[in-house]
Amino acid sequence: MRIIVHDTASAMLDLLRRPVAERADALRELYRPLEGVLTRVVGEADPVRMHRLGSGFRFDREDERYLPAVREMRAAGVWQRVEEALAAAWERIDGAVPGIAHADTVHVVLVLGDPDDEHLTVRNHGYVGMGGFPGAIQLLMWPTATALAKIGHAAAHELHHNVRYANVAWNPVTVTVGEQVVAEGLAEAFVRELAGERALGPWATALTGAELERAYRKVAAGIEVAGMRNLPPYVHGDATARLMGCEPVGLPDFAGYAAGLRIADAHLAATGLTAAASVALPAREVLANAGVPTAA
Numbered sequence: 537m538r539i540i541v542h543d544t545a546s547a548m549l550d551l552l553r554r555p556v557a558e559r560a561d562a563l564r565e566l567y568r569p570l571e572g573v574l575t576r577v578v579g580e581a582d583p584v585r586m587h588r589l590g591s592g593f594r595f596d597r598e599d600e601r602y603l604p605a606v607r608e609m610r611a612a613g614v615w616q617r618v619e620e621a622l623a624a625a626w627e628r629i630d631g632a633v634p635g636i637a638h639a640d641t642v643h644v645v646l647v648l649g650d651p652d653d654e655h656l657t658v659r660n661h662g663y664v665g666m667g668g669f670p671g672a673i674q675l676l677m678w679p680t681a682t683a684l685a686k687i688g689h690a691a692a693h694e695l696h697h698n699v700r701y702a703n704v705a706w707n708p709v710t711v712t713v714g715e716q717v718v719a720e721g722l723a724e725a726f727v728r729e730l731a732g733e734r735a736l737g738p739w740a741t742a743l744t745g746a747e748l749e750r751a752y753r754k755v756a757a758g759i760e761v762a763g764m765r766n767l768p769p770y771v772h773g774d775a776t777a778r779l780m781g782c783e784p785v786g787l788p789d790f791a792g793y794a795a796g797l798r799i800a801d802a803h804l805a806a807t808g809l810t811a812a813a814s815v816a817l818p819a820r821e822v823l824a825n826a827g828v829p830t831a832a
Contacts, residue, residue, distance in 0.1 A: 537626050539695075541619040541644040542569050545610045548648055551595070552602050559595040560584050569643040573672035591656040591664065591676060593648040606648055608679045614687055618646060618675065621688030624730060625695045632812035637702045639671035644691070646675040655779060659789055661738045663687050667694025668719075670702040682738065689727045689735040696723040696815055703816035708764040713792070714830060716771050717755060718819040721796025725804060725811035739790035740797045751791035752798055758785070759823065760831050767792075802826035 544566055551562040567583035574581055587595075593602055609615075622644065629636065649656045649663075656664060662680030667673040673694045677683045700719055720740075727735040743751055758770050769777035771792030774784035800811060803825040807814075814822065823830050 537630070537638050538641045539619070539622045539626065539644065540569070540641060541615055541622070541646070543615065544646050545606055545615055548606050549603065552606070556596060556598065563587060563595050566647065567645060570645055570672045570674060573639075573643070573669050587647070591649050591653040593650050601651060602648060605651070605679050609648075609677070609684070612679070612684050614677075614679075614684070615646065617688040618644065618691045621692045621730075622673075622695055625692035625726070628726075628730060628812045629696070629699055629815055632810055633815060636699060636816060638699050639702055642671055642673060642695070642698060644673045644675070646677065646687075649676045649678040651678045655776065659775065663690055665690045665694040667697040668701050668706065670698055673698060686735070686737065689731060690737065692727045692730055692735075693723040693737065696726045696811070700815050704818065710762055711764055711767065712759065712819070713755065713761045713767055713770045714759040714823055714828075715819040716767050717759075717792040717796035718799060718822045719796070720771065720793045721798070721800030722811045722814055722822070724793065724797045725800040726815075729811050736797075737793070739793040741794070742790050743788060743794040747788065748794055748798070751787055752795045754785070754787055755792055755795040756828050759828060799823065799826040799828060 547562070547566045551559055551566065554562055564584050567587070571583070593599070651657055656662065656676065657678055657680060662683030663675070663677040663686065665673065665675045673691065675687060675691060675694070677687055697719060700722075706715075724736055724740040755770055761767070761770060765782060768780050768782045769785040769787060773787045773789040773791050775789055777784050799822065803809070803814065803822045804811065806825045820830055
């Protein structure tokens with residue numbers, strides 16, 4: 537696997553020095569490395585519109601915070617750390633499952649987020665990722681202390697997804713809550729294998745005690761709910777579901793991540809496998825190993 541972490545720091549510094557009227561085109565060029573993969577998976581999609589809807593920085597106005605933020609990220613070695621984390625992640629997966637199917641090349645695009653977007657900076661502590669399309673990983677961050685410390689772990693989490701969905705079929709009509717929470721739980725268990733408990737994202741550790749137990753029970757009860765549009769409330773919680781135009785089901789933020797990690801841990805304990813070795817296992821197998829009932 538060839539992993540290319542594109543120099544979006546230079547691209548963003550150039551973009552932010554341009555007149556506002558030129559920035560949309562520059563942003564479209566910044567996202568171009570992901571274009572081929574996204575077109576194959578979702579069809580024609582405007583990356584500028586996706587950026588706007590996905591907590592990206594505002595390119596239609598001046599903001600004196602943006603240039604210093606990109607410089608801070610560059611000075612902190614964010615791009616180099618992402619590259620190193622991805623190399624270590626692939627080495628671990630390749631060693632655990634030799635010959636596993638994977639994209640020949642994975643393009644990685646890291647973009648500045650919007651500091652005024654509460655979903656990004658408060659709910660997600662400043663960083664999010666998307667890596668479920670083999671061959672493409674997008675990372676979005678604002679340089680909060682947590683994001684600066686953990687962006688490399690987020691990249692490794694997304695690479696686990698990237699390899700999983702080169703092996704596991706994903707259909708937006710038939711995908712279930714079970715598949716989504718298993719994927720998230722295994723990806724978080726994977727970053728813990730690589731870098732310890734400190735690598736876990738805030739979404740996987742936000743719930744504890746009775747709150748986690750209640751969320752786990754509700755997620756487990758909805759494990760067979762199918763269809764991409766029906767998953768956000770179970771995976772991301774009610775607040776994010778509302779942002780996405782979905783009907784809430786009474787779950788706190790990131791319930792599916794916390795429940796998924798609990799499921800992954802039960803599976804790992806029952807089988808003695810690692811999260812790296814489990815990357816391509818069917819969700820039903822992982823759920824069965826974890827003792828979560830599913831339909832026959």
